[in-house]
Amino acid sequence: MRGLASHSGSAGRSGCHRPCAATHAAARPRCPLLAAAAGQQRRGPCWQRAGQLRAVVDEQGTVEQQDDDDEAGPLQQLSEARHVIVEPGFTEAAEQLRGVFDSRFEDPRKTTRERFLWDYWFVENQYCLVRTQAAAYFPKALYKRLESDLLAYGERVLGCRSISPIWMSYYVDGCAQELHCDSFHGPFAFVLSLTRWEERAFTGGETMILNPGTLNFWSGFVPGKGLELTDIVTLVEPRFNQLTLFDPRLPHGVRPVRGTRDPMKSRLVLHGWFTEPSPFIEGALEPEAAVESLNAALDPIFEELELLPAVLGTLAVRLQISGADGLVSHIGFLADTLVVRPGQPITDDNGDPLPDPDSAARAAVHHAIYDGLTAAQFPPCEGGDTFVTYPFVFE
Ligand SMILES: O=C(O)CCC(=O)C(=O)O
Numbered sequence: 001m002r003g004l005a006s007h008s009g010s011a012g013r014s015g016c017h018r019p020c021a022a023t024h025a026a027a028r029p030r031c032p033l034l035a036a037a038a039g040q041q042r043r044g045p046c047w048q049r050a051g052q053l054r055a056v057v058d059e060q061g062t063v064e065q066q067d068d069d070d071e072a073g074p075l076q077q078l079s080e081a082r083h084v085i086v087e088p089g090f091t092e093a094a095e096q097l098r099g100v101f102d103s104r105f106e107d108p109r110k111t112t113r114e115r116f117l118w119d120y121w122f123v124e125n126q127y128c129l130v131r132t133q134a135a136a137y138f139p140k141a142l143y144k145r146l147e148s149d150l151l152a153y154g155e156r157v158l159g160c161r162s163i164s165p166i167w168m169s170y171y172v173d174g175c176a177q178e179l180h181c182d183s184f185h186g187p188f189a190f191v192l193s194l195t196r197w198e199e200r201a202f203t204g205g206e207t208m209i210l211n212p213g214t215l216n217f218w219s220g221f222v223p224g225k226g227l228e229l230t231d232i233v234t235l236v237e238p239r240f241n242q243l244t245l246f247d248p249r250l251p252h253g254v255r256p257v258r259g260t261r262d263p264m265k266s267r268l269v270l271h272g273w274f275t276e277p278s279p280f281i282e283g284a285l286e287p288e289a290a291v292e293s294l295n296a297a298l299d300p301i302f303e304e305l306e307l308l309p310a311v312l313g314t315l316a317v318r319l320q321i322s323g324a325d326g327l328v329s330h331i332g333f334l335a336d337t338l339v340v341r342p343g344q345p346i347t348d349d350n351g352d353p354l355p356d357p358d359s360a361a362r363a364a365v366h367h368a369i370y371d372g373l374t375a376a377q378f379p380p381c382e383g384g385d386t387f388v389t390y391p392f393v394f395e
């Protein structure tokens with residue numbers, strides 16, 4: 001079996017921030033990093049276990065462990081990196097939200113105070129769009145509905161308990177966002193489209209995100225092979241009521257809209273960022289009891305992560321805890337934006353370079369988390385199962 005080592009000393013440690021395990025109701029400061037013990041040596045047992053693990057991930061991101069004692073295969077990643085997630089049919093409030101916009105623009109000669117809520121945002125060669133704050137624009141109850149649908153998704157799927165103020169923007173002829181990165185707002189950006197895409201009267205308007213191959217250009221360079229736009233960027237069409245999530249560390253933008261000056265026919269989106277990664281617990285167990293057991297399971301995981309090559313990004317993991325015996329019955333890797341921090345020589349235990357160090361390092365992190373969570377023991381609970389979404393944040 002092949003181990004994995006990072007030879008960059010303390011700088012190579014994983015730098016995983018530990019969102020405190022408490023319920024979302026409580027105010028929760030971010031826990032400090034576990035201190036890396038000086039001179040600590042890699043320990044074998046965890047990796048021998050991990051190497052023997054045969055795991056498959058189904059379409060929902062659920063990891064199923066398969067017993068296979070015959071042969072220990074190489075460490076495999078348990079989750080594909082998912083820098084872009086698309087959720088069609090996101091909220092039942094979409095028609096109502098669109099209806100408010102339409103009703104305020106349908107008669108261009110009618111002057112009401114809501115018509116003056118818009119800001120024409122223009123930054124030369126960078127941003128050009130017309131925007132407003134959704135909280136100010138929509139009737140209160142409708143805004144709350146939108147916010148709670150986004151928050152529920154953020155908690156369950158991303159392990160983020162908050163969102164930035166929600167923008168609503170429309171793009172008419174000439175509007176665009178040139179390439180930028182804005183991860184300082186939060187680990188996941190979202191775009192919820194209110195554009196009737198099939199009936200649009202413009203060209204452009206797709207969200208444009210640089211592909212991993214572009215960001216890692218020379219490692220995949222094939223002499224003589226041509227590339228075109230969609231080899232270089234991912235284009236996401238903002239279809240009506242589709243929630244697009246992406247990793248805002250990646251350079252991204254909005255392709256220039258051409259062809260209409262009518263707001264009613266424009267590209268219309270709600271957008272912002274999911275923020276404050278923190279554990280989310282729902283189900284039968286008392287949150288305090290769940291937190292205590294979760295913390296006990298997390299301690300050795302964080303110790304193990306400190307010894308692995310450094311990765312950057314967020315991995316949201318969802319656990320199902322059986323009420324019958326308190327054991328973890330399912331582990332799903334939901335959102336995964338982990339990338340390997342560049343500049344670390346990643347080798348096997350013999351010091352030989354690995355053929356695919358990025359995958360190997362991601363796999364090592366996945367297995368440390370998977371192993372640790374599989375071993376967790378929660379109190380049994382007659383009330384039924386409990387579900388936890390836990391975001392591992394690597395900075
Ligand atoms: O509207 C989009 O597709 C992207 C929005 C964006 O990147 C931003 O608002 O920073």
Ligand SMILES: [Fe+2]
Binds near residue numbers: 180181182189248252
């Ligand atoms: Fe952005």
